[in-house]
Amino acid sequence: MGLRTYIREHFIEDIRPYKPRSLNKPEKLIEIVSAWKGLELIIGDIVTQFGLPQERCIEFxxxxxxxxxxxxxxxxxxxxxxxxxxxxxxxxKTEHFQQTSERLRAFTNIQLVKSDYKDWIASDDTRYNLAHVDIVHNYHDTFECGLWAARHSDCTIFHDTESFPDVRKAVKDIARATGQQLYNYPHHFGLGILVDKKSITKRK
Ligand SMILES: C[S@@+](CC[C@H](N)C(=O)[O-])C[C@H]1O[C@@H](n2cnc3c(N)ncnc32)[C@H](O)[C@@H]1O
Known part of the structure; x- marks a missing residue:
C-alpha cells in the first residue's frame, strides 16, 4: 500500500487526540485479568470534560x-x-454468566443481561449517557452495535482502536455517519470516543 492510500484509509482530518486533564483511580474496582486495565483512570475525566449526565450507562x-x-x-x-x-x-470461550453475576453481586447498580447485542438493540429505545462497545473486534459487528450506541447515547466509547484496525475503521465510519466528533486515546490498546459536537463546547 502506498503512503497516500495508507493515509487516506487510516486518517480522518477530524480525529483528535484525547488528552485527559487528570487521571483518577475510581474507588470500586475488581482484581481480574483484563486488557481494559488502565482506562479506569480516564472515565471520570471523560464524564467531566463532556458534561455527561450520570444516570444510565450501557456496556456491550x-x-x-x-x-x-x-x-x-x-x-x-x-x-x-x-x-x-x-x-x-x-x-x-466457556459460558460464565452465573459466575460473573456472582462476582458482581456486590455492585447492585449493575444489571447483567445474557444476550447477543443484536437481540438487545432490536428492542431497546432508551437513551443512555454513556455507551461502551467492546464486543467481538470485527468491522461488521463493531459498526452495527456502535452505530446503534452512538444514536442512543450522549457519548460512546470503543475499546481496542489501536490493536484492531477493523475497530478503528468502524469507529471512523460511525463518526462520519453520525457527524459526531471522534477522539482517540492511544493507551491501553486504544479508546475511541464519540461525542455530539454540541457537548464539546462544554470542554472549553
Ligand atoms: C474483549 S471482551 C470484553 C472485555 C471487558 N469489557 C473487560 O472489561 O475486560 C469481549 C466480550 O464480548 C462478548 N461478545 C462478543 N460478541 C458478542 C455479541 N455478538 N453480543 C454480545 N456479546 C458479545 C464476548 O462474549 C466477550 O465477553
Missing part, C-alpha cells in the same frame, strides 16, 4: 466485569450485555 461486552465495575462508580445504573460465551478474539 462485559466478559468478567472489569469495565462494568469501573462504570458503576460513575452512573446510577449500568446495564451490561454479553453472550458470556466469549468470541473468536477472547481466550475464554
Amino acid at each position: 461486552g462485559v466478559e468478567f466485569g472489569y469495565s462494568a465495575v469501573v462504570f458503576s462508580n460513575f452512573f446510577d445504573k449500568v446495564i451490561g450485555v454479553d453472550t458470556f460465551e466469549g468470541d473468536i478474539h477472547t481466550e475464554n
